[in-house]
Amino acid sequence: MKILTTPDIPIATLFQNMREVYATCNVDVSWASEEVLNLPALNIVDVGTCILGSTTAEQNQLFTHRNSAGSNDIVIYFVEATDPPFNGCASHPLGMPGAVVVRTATQWTFAHEQGHVLGLNHVNDNDRLMTGNGTANITNPPPDLVASECNTMQASPITVNV
Structure with a gap:
């Protein structure tokens, strides 16, 4: 984790929520x-359209700050905001798995964005972690991951069997 701005919800809570949801797929984190990074010019980071496989110059610059991270490590950058405004964005440069999560994001955004990095797409179901309707609209915390999503996460080249 790289912190440019401390999130409103404690990081330990975000991490525990993610572990709880991912455990339903037998995926531990x-x-x-x-x-802590002092990068004021990137604390409101331009994420463009936030489409996987497409990054902005600011994302490319931010994601070079991967100190102590291995090639399979997902690095989350906590920032003040994105431009345009999103709760998070999982678009990352090739070979630098990670995501941006904003200070005001919900308790499920951290897990949701990492789900994208592991290959999951949005769904139109507010019972599920990968809802495309915003994680603030999750109706049954903790949200669900279905079998196909579990298979995708487990098959991700980033996932390491231990």
Whole structure:
């Protein structure tokens, strides 16, 4: 984790919520490192259209700050905001898996964005973590992951069997 701005919800809570949801797929998550970054020019980061496989110059610059992260580590950058405004954005440069999560994001955005990095797409179902209607609209916390999503996460080249 890289912190440009501390999120409103404690990081430990975000992490525990993600572990709880991912456990339903037999996927465990490790918190490898944490670093505070002083990058004021990137604290409101331009994410463009936030489409996987397409990044902006600011995302490319931000994602070079991967100190202590391995090639399979997903790095989450906590920022003040994105431009345009989203709760998060999982579009990342090739070979630098990660996502941006904004300070005001919901308790499920952290897990949702990492789900994108692991290959999950939006769905039109507010009972599910990957709802495309915004994680603030999740109706049954903790949200669901279905079998096909579990299979996708487990098959991701980023997922490591231990």
